[in-house]
Amino acid sequence: MAMAGRKTVTEQVTQYMHGLGQRARQASQTMAMADTALKNQALLAIAEALEAERAGLKQANSQDLAAGQERGLDAAMLDRLELTDARINTMIEGLRQVAALPDPIGTIDDLKYVPSGIQVGKMRVPLGVIGIIYESRPNVTVEAASLCLKAGNAVILRGGSEAIHSNRAIARCIQQGLAVAELPKDAVQVVDTVDRAAVGALITMPEYVDVIVPRGGKGLIERIRAEARVPVIKHLDGICHVYLDDRADHDKAVCIALNAKTHRFGVCNTMETLLVHQDVARSLLSELAELYADHGVELRGCPVVCEILPGAKPASEADWSEEYLAPVLAIKVVSDMEEAIGHINRYGSHHTDAIVTEDFTRARHFLRAVDSSSVMVNASTRFADGFEYGLGAEIGISTDKIHARGPVGLDGLTSQKYVVLGDGHVRQ
Amino acid sequence: MAMAGRKTVTEQVTQYMHGLGQRARQASQTMAMADTALKNQALLAIAEALEAERAGLKQANSQDLAAGQERGLDAAMLDRLELTDARINTMIEGLRQVAALPDPIGTIDDLKYVPSGIQVGKMRVPLGVIGIIYESRPNVTVEAASLCLKAGNAVILRGGSEAIHSNRAIARCIQQGLAVAELPKDAVQVVDTVDRAAVGALITMPEYVDVIVPRGGKGLIERIRAEARVPVIKHLDGICHVYLDDRADHDKAVCIALNAKTHRFGVCNTMETLLVHQDVARSLLSELAELYADHGVELRGCPVVCEILPGAKPASEADWSEEYLAPVLAIKVVSDMEEAIGHINRYGSHHTDAIVTEDFTRARHFLRAVDSSSVMVNASTRFADGFEYGLGAEIGISTDKIHARGPVGLDGLTSQKYVVLGDGHVRQ
Numbered sequence: 001m002a003m004a005g006r007k008t009v010t011e012q013v014t015q016y017m018h019g020l021g022q023r024a025r026q027a028s029q030t031m032a033m034a035d036t037a038l039k040n041q042a043l044l045a046i047a048e049a050l051e052a053e054r055a056g057l058k059q060a061n062s063q064d065l066a067a068g069q070e071r072g073l074d075a076a077m078l079d080r081l082e083l084t085d086a087r088i089n090t091m092i093e094g095l096r097q098v099a100a101l102p103d104p105i106g107t108i109d110d111l112k113y114v115p116s117g118i119q120v121g122k123m124r125v126p127l128g129v130i131g132i133i134y135e136s137r138p139n140v141t142v143e144a145a146s147l148c149l150k151a152g153n154a155v156i157l158r159g160g161s162e163a164i165h166s167n168r169a170i171a172r173c174i175q176q177g178l179a180v181a182e183l184p185k186d187a188v189q190v191v192d193t194v195d196r197a198a199v200g201a202l203i204t205m206p207e208y209v210d211v212i213v214p215r216g217g218k219g220l221i222e223r224i225r226a227e228a229r230v231p232v233i234k235h236l237d238g239i240c241h242v243y244l245d246d247r248a249d250h251d252k253a254v255c256i257a258l259n260a261k262t263h264r265f266g267v268c269n270t271m272e273t274l275l276v277h278q279d280v281a282r283s284l285l286s287e288l289a290e291l292y293a294d295h296g297v298e299l300r301g302c303p304v305v306c307e308i309l310p311g312a313k314p315a316s317e318a319d320w321s322e323e324y325l326a327p328v329l330a331i332k333v334v335s336d337m338e339e340a341i342g343h344i345n346r347y348g349s350h351h352t353d354a355i356v357t358e359d360f361t362r363a364r365h366f367l368r369a370v371d372s373s374s375v376m377v378n379a380s381t382r383f384a385d386g387f388e389y390g391l392g393a394e395i396g397i398s399t400d401k402i403h404a405r406g407p408v409g410l411d412g413l414t415s416q417k418y419v420v421l422g423d424g425h426v427r428q
Numbered sequence: 429m430a431m432a433g434r435k436t437v438t439e440q441v442t443q444y445m446h447g448l449g450q451r452a453r454q455a456s457q458t459m460a461m462a463d464t465a466l467k468n469q470a471l472l473a474i475a476e477a478l479e480a481e482r483a484g485l486k487q488a489n490s491q492d493l494a495a496g497q498e499r500g501l502d503a504a505m506l507d508r509l510e511l512t513d514a515r516i517n518t519m520i521e522g523l524r525q526v527a528a529l530p531d532p533i534g535t536i537d538d539l540k541y542v543p544s545g546i547q548v549g550k551m552r553v554p555l556g557v558i559g560i561i562y563e564s565r566p567n568v569t570v571e572a573a574s575l576c577l578k579a580g581n582a583v584i585l586r587g588g589s590e591a592i593h594s595n596r597a598i599a600r601c602i603q604q605g606l607a608v609a610e611l612p613k614d615a616v617q618v619v620d621t622v623d624r625a626a627v628g629a630l631i632t633m634p635e636y637v638d639v640i641v642p643r644g645g646k647g648l649i650e651r652i653r654a655e656a657r658v659p660v661i662k663h664l665d666g667i668c669h670v671y672l673d674d675r676a677d678h679d680k681a682v683c684i685a686l687n688a689k690t691h692r693f694g695v696c697n698t699m700e701t702l703l704v705h706q707d708v709a710r711s712l713l714s715e716l717a718e719l720y721a722d723h724g725v726e727l728r729g730c731p732v733v734c735e736i737l738p739g740a741k742p743a744s745e746a747d748w749s750e751e752y753l754a755p756v757l758a759i760k761v762v763s764d765m766e767e768a769i770g771h772i773n774r775y776g777s778h779h780t781d782a783i784v785t786e787d788f789t790r791a792r793h794f795l796r797a798v799d800s801s802s803v804m805v806n807a808s809t810r811f812a813d814g815f816e817y818g819l820g821a822e823i824g825i826s827t828d829k830i831h832a833r834g835p836v837g838l839d840g841l842t843s844q845k846y847v848v849l850g851d852g853h854v855r856q
Contacts, residue, residue, distance in 0.1 A: 029773070033797060106796060114818045118807050123795065127829050210829055231659065231830040252852030259854035345457070354848075367551065367847050368534060369461060379546050379850030388855070389846065390542040401555055401638055401843040402659040403831040415829040418817065419795050420782075422807030424680030426687035427816075 010197045017201035020156055020189050021208025024129045027186035028154035032126045036103040038181045043146055046177030047095040050088060050142070053173050057083055060169035061138065068162050080136040083166055091142040094393070098146040101392045104410050105152040108419060116428075119421040124414050126152035128210040131202045132395075133158045133224065135216040138166035144213070145174055145188045147395050151413040154187045156209065158202055160216075161194035168192065203228040211403075215396055233408060236399045237323045237349035238268030240381040243340040243366075244284055245357035246277035252378055253280075253356045257288055259380040260354070262295040266325045268397060269352050269374075269384040273320060273330040275340045281333045282308050297327045304333040320347040337362055341369050348372060351399055352384040373399060373406035438625045445629035448584055448617050449636025452557045455614035456582035460554045464531040466609045471574055474605030475523040478516060478570070481601050485511055488597035489566065496590050508564040511594055519570040522821070526574040529820040532838050533580040536847060544856075547849040552842050554580035556638040559630045560823075561586045561652065563644040566594035572641070573602055573616045575823050579841035582615045584637065586630055588644075589622035596620065631656040639831075643824055661836060664827045665751045665777035666696030668809040671768040671794075672712055673785035674705035680806055681708075681784045685716055687808040688782070690723040694753045696825060697780050697802075697812040701748060701758040703768045709761045710736050725755045732761040748775040765790050769797050776800060779827055780812040801827060801834035 050057065061083040068078050104124050111121030130153050132144040141157055148155035159167040171190035178185050191198050203212050203224055212232045214224045221234055242260050244253045260271035276284055281304065289309050292299060299305070300319050301312040312331065319330040320343070334340045337355070344353050354376035355366040363377045374384040384407065386394025391409030398404045404412035478485065489511040496506050532552045539549030558581045560572040569585055576583035587595040599618035606613050619626050631640050631652055640660045642652045649662050670688050672681040688699035704712055709732065717737050720727060727733070728743040740759065747758040748771070762768045765783070772781050782804035783794040791805045802812040812835065814822025819837030826832045832840035 029799075032799065112818070114816065116811065116816060118811055118816075120817045123803075125799070231828075249852065255852055255854050263855050356852075371457075371460065371553070372845060374846040374848060375551075376848040377850065378852050379848050380854045382855035383544065383546055383848055383850075383853070384846070388542065388544060388546075389548045390540070400659075405843050406846045415833050417800060418802040418812070418834045420802060420804040420807050420811055422805065422811075424677065424683055424784075424806050425811070426683050426808040427691050427810035 009195065013193060013195045013197040014201045016193065017191070017198055018205060018208070020191065021129070021205050023186040024154040024156050024189060025208050027184040028126065028128045030184050031149070031152050031154055031187050032105070032128075034152060034183060036105075038183060039103065039150055039152070040099040042149060042177045042181035042183050043095050043099040044177075045180035046142070046146070046174050047092045049173035049176040050092050050095075050170070053169065054085070054088055057088060057166065057169050057173075060165040063165040064138075064163050071162070073162060077136055077162070081138070081163055081166075083138055087139055091139050094143055095146050098150050098393055101150065101410060103150065104414055109416075111419070116425060117422070118425050121419050122416040123419045124411070125417050127413055127415055129154045129156065129208055130413060131156045131158065131209045131212045131230070133199055133202065133212065133214045133216065133220065135160040135220060136162055138163045138170060140215060141167050141170045141190065142174070144215075144395060147393055147410060148413060149187060151410045153413055156189050156191065156202060158191040158199060164192075164194055199224075200227065203230055203232075206230045213395055231403070232400075233396070233398050233404050233412065234400060235268065235397050238270070238351045238397075239272050239321060239323050239347065239349040240269055240351055240384075241273045241275055241340075241344045241348055241353045242271045242381060243275040243334075243337065243344070243353070243355045244277060244280065245337060245355060245359065245362060246279040247359040247362065248280065248356040249358055250280075250284065253284055254287055254291070256354065256356050256378070256380050257284075258291050260382055261292065261297060261329050263380070263382045265327050269381050270325070271329070271381050272322065272324055273332065273347070275332050275334050275343060277337075277340075278304070278333050278335055281305070285309055285331065292329065295327065297329050299329055299331055301331040302333055305331045323349070337366065341366065345371050349399060351397070352376065352381045354379060354381050373397070437623065441621060441623045441625040442629045444621065445619070445626055446633060446636070448619065449557070449633050451614035452582040452584050452617060453636050455612040456554065456556045458612050459577070459580050459582055459615050460533070460556075462580060462611060464533075466611060467531065467578055467580070468527040470577060470605045470609035470611050471523050471527040472605075473608035474570070474574070474602050475520045477601035477604040478520050478523075478598070481597065482513070482516055485516060485594065485597050485601075488593040491593040492566075492591050499590070501590060505564055505590070509566070509591055509594075511566055515567050519567050522571055523574050526578050526821055529578060529838060531578065532842055537844075539847070544853060545850070546853050549847050550844040551847045552839070553845050555841055555843050557582045557584065557636055558841060559584045559586065559637045559640045559658070561627055561630065561640065561642045561644070561648065563588040563648060564591055566591045566598060568643060569595050569598045569618065570602070572643075572823060575821055575838060576841060577615060579838045581841055584617050584619065584630060586619040586627060592620075592622055627652075628655065631658055631660075634658045641823055659831070660828075661824070661826050661832050661840065662828060663696065663825050666698070666779040666825075667700050667749060667751050667775065667777040668697055668779055668812075669701045669703055669768075669772045669776055669781045670699050670809060671703040671762070671765065671772070671781070671783045672705060672708060673765060673783055673787065673790060674707040675787040675790065676705075676708065676784040677786055678708075678712065681712055682715055682719070684782065684784050684806070684808050685712075686719050688810055689720065689725060689757050691808070691810045693755050697809050698753070699757070699809050700750065700752055701760065701775070703760050703762050703771060705765075705768075706732070706761050706763055709733070713737055713759065720757065723755065725757050727757055727759055729759040730761055733759045751777070765794065769794065773799050777827060779825070780804065780809045782807060782809050801825070
């Protein structure tokens with residue numbers, strides 16, 4: 001009976017999710033045709049609603065925080081869960097920024113005449129319905145909704161169970177904003193059940209959902225990768241490298257290697273492995289070791305590194321494919337650039353990798369040969385970010401090659417259709 | 429024992445496919461860096477090998493044809509299977525055309541300075557390893573290989589079991605061409621087993637295969653959609669519409685409606701449903717009915733059509749979502765353009781749909797509102813084709829929204845990575 005009861009709950013959740021999907025599909029048709037002005041009006045009205053509901057948001061959030069403490073969530077998770085005034089301000093500011101971005105929808109590119117006499121171009125169109133699955137941080141609810149909305153999509157948001165009260169309160173503000181602009185309320189739907197079967201349903205209904213964007217830890221991404229029957233734009237690991245060439249400018253090498261590791265430790269575009277040319281290893285590493293020590297960074301090196309830096313621990317094979325997200329750095333001395341490139345393509349996660357060199361030919365070769373979503377010359381890996389790249393906003397960083405690669409902005413939430421203009425043209 | 433024996437065969441096939449995958453992944457790294465001149469040299473050398481091996485190709489093909497007749501393949505399938513001199517010429521010409529296309533790989537777009545001072549752009553790169561699964565037509569072996577090769581990918585080709593001798597003979601020519609340019613022989617591998625488990629393995633090894641392009645009937649596509657663990661660029665149905673507006677030029681309407689149906693019957697961009705505005709239905713349909721009769725087209729209409737054209741059969745609900753691929757046409761009279769758009773978005777397959785009108789506002793609205801991979805004004809749906817669109821070549825037409833939509837040329841077999849150029853820039 002317990003089994004039967006469980007099955008019934010799963011079926012109920014699946015039915016509930018299909019209902020969300022159907023309504024999202026319906027709303028997506030209106031959203032695809034929505035005027036830019038209406039979409040912007042909704043975004044600004046959501047911002048106003050968040051401002052007006054600030055006290056209510058914090059109260060709902062305190063319920064989640066209390067429940068989280070009771071459940072024994074760790075400090076990092078509780079921190080991500082908290083909606084401070086500063087974070088509410090950031091959500092409001094983000095909405096205004098997205099409203100200010102150019103509307104990609106309807107843009108026609110490359111419209112040109114071809115020999116038959118017809119004109120052929122490509123029009124940017126919404127993807128349709130986007131499913132976002134994320135954990136703990138309730139501000140993702142607003143960020144993701146605003147980008148999907150601006151790109152003319154309907155969205156189904158599935159936040160973590162630990163943030164359910166916060167997400168419900170935010171969802172009410174979003175509904176208010178949609179109502180002001182008279183856009184369909186089903187354009188943004190927040191999954192209002194904590195049952196895990198909801199995720200299972202969301203990622204297996206291609207008839208209602210066009211793409212899934214998971215934002216969360218490796219466990220979540222792996223589960224979705226294994227089970228999804230819908231295309232997924234995903235971010236897996238960020239094992240980023242900086243290679244310091246023997247023709248690097250010494251000061252640039254030091255600045256970039258320091259910034260790439262110590263600017264922030266827990267983010268995906270932070271350097272996790274430093275590669276150094278053997279001819280400059282001693283001078284660069286001696287200087288860098290002191291700077292890293294000032295920032296409390298633990299060094300794990302290959303045998304040559306350990307000989308140069310007695311304070312470094314020996315790196316194991318596993319260190320070369322580890323995403324520390326912490327003040328730990330693996331360092332390897334290489335004999336030349338080719339060895340560095342080979343190491344990056346083998347052990348890296350195809351996220352972001354940089355060379356520091358003054359050599360033109362090597363820079364040109366590195367850019368082509370490294371198979372990563374961002375490849376850099378003389379710049380810190382920390383620049384790999386939608387805002388820094390001028391996309392205006394970011395739904396995440398894709399480590400896939402299909403559809404969207406690297407930081408994904410509004411364009412990544414769109415597709416293109418061909419438009420053909422003729423004057424009675426027929427095929428001969 | 430029979431079961432155990434079967435299992436062992438499946439395991440052997442899976443192991444064989446993993447071997448192909450590993451070697452393809454290896455070869456893809458060399459291909460990604462291959463010079464344009466070398467890739468073109470290989471393409472032209474394959475063309476020469478096909479010319480030199482013409483007799484051998486036809487002999488291998490005759491083995492397949494004999495076996496096909498014995499197995500009772502239908503006439504259409506045997507026709508697709510046959511390698512005539514004309515088809516060999518087309519393969520040779522196709523290789524020369526692909527060699528003449530610009531190389532997309534390494535192209536950098538939108539390189540621009542952003543406020544931090546770094547330059548950010550996007551470089552076009554190969555996808556990596558592409559799996560092509562197709563049926564009967566052995567010329568696909570050459571077409572698909574040439575496009576994948578030019579776009580810097582490695583490819584695994586899985587043709588139909590009925591074409592195995594032809595495909596082996598073509599594969600030998602491809603190997604000769606690759607050897608001339610000293611490109612890795614594993615850049616193009618033809619699956620040399622007819623066991624169906626080979627397809628199952630090919631579409632479930634994301635570690636070796638980056639994307640699957642199936643080319644074949646609905647059964648094949650549905651199976652791949654259901655089982656694939658790798659992204660798929662697919663073509664499902666071509667239920668294309670032409671809507672004749674009451675503001676259409678009469679002659680253009682007749683020409684386009686005739687051409688879209690009768691230029692070729694068995695292809696995906698042929699019109700399957702004709703929609704006509706009620707105010708012009710009588711005059712247009714009376715004229716068109718005679719022309720369709722000349723081409724032996726059977727007409728199936730809504731009640732209004734049947735009243736205008738006594739020779740038309742009544743259409744059932746199923747007719748509106750049928751891809752006939754035959755001299756059959758469904759016709760519906762609509763009260764206005766909105767009804768036409770609603771019908772297309774509901775019953776169509778999001779492939780190619782056209783309006784015939786002289787009205788600017790309606791043309792503009794139709795282009796935006798119809799959710800199809802190609803949307804046309806005053807042109808025949810038969811133009812939906814990579815060659816007609818100026819892509820130079822076509823691997824297929826995608827009815828997906830993710831990654832590639834509509835006719836897919838070389839660019840659809842590539843991805844883009846961000847390139848960042850700095851001068852020692854670090855994140856503040």
